[in-house]
Amino acid sequence: MTVEERKNSLSTNIIQNLVLENRNKLSISGVVDVLSFDDQIVIVETELGLLTVKGENLRINKLSIDTSEVIVEGEISNLNYSEESNERKSSGLLSKIFK
Numbered sequence: 001m002t003v004e005e006r007k008n009s010l011s012t013n014i015i016q017n018l019v020l021e022n023r024n025k026l027s028i029s030g031v032v033d034v035l036s037f038d039d040q041i042v043i044v045e046t047e048l049g050l051l052t053v054k055g056e057n058l059r060i061n062k063l064s065i066d067t068s069e070v071i072v073e074g075e076i077s078n079l080n081y082s083e084e085s086n087e088r089k090s091s092g093l094l095s096k097i098f099k
Contacts, residue, residue, distance in 0.1 A: 015046045018079070025061075026053060026072045026079070032061065034070060042072050054078035 016030035033045040037060055042053040058074035 006073045007063055016048050018051075020076065020079070023076050024073060026076055028070045028072070029068060031070045034060065039074070044070060048081070050082045052078075052080045052082065054080075 008022060014030065017027070018029075019027040020025075028044060028046065028051065030047040031044055032047060034042070035045055035050070035056070036043040039058050040054065040056060042058055042060065044051045044053070053072055053076060055074050055076040055078070058072055058076070061073045062069065062071035064070075
């Protein structure tokens, strides 16, 4: 998603919230898919781009398809948005669950 596409998506009322509590609990809304996760990195596809969460002892505590929400807990040290890559994994966690 380019900067221009992102500006257009913001004007179409896409709302995404990130709530970080004490660097130990991150609530993310507007989640499309969970692409990858382990105890040091979680990669989430959101409506506004790819979100990479880095830290230690990370775990996905809640994954709700109905509300498009994910809660990540652990020692969170870095949050980074990036553009969606053409080379990203074609099947994430949610698509594997619902095959």
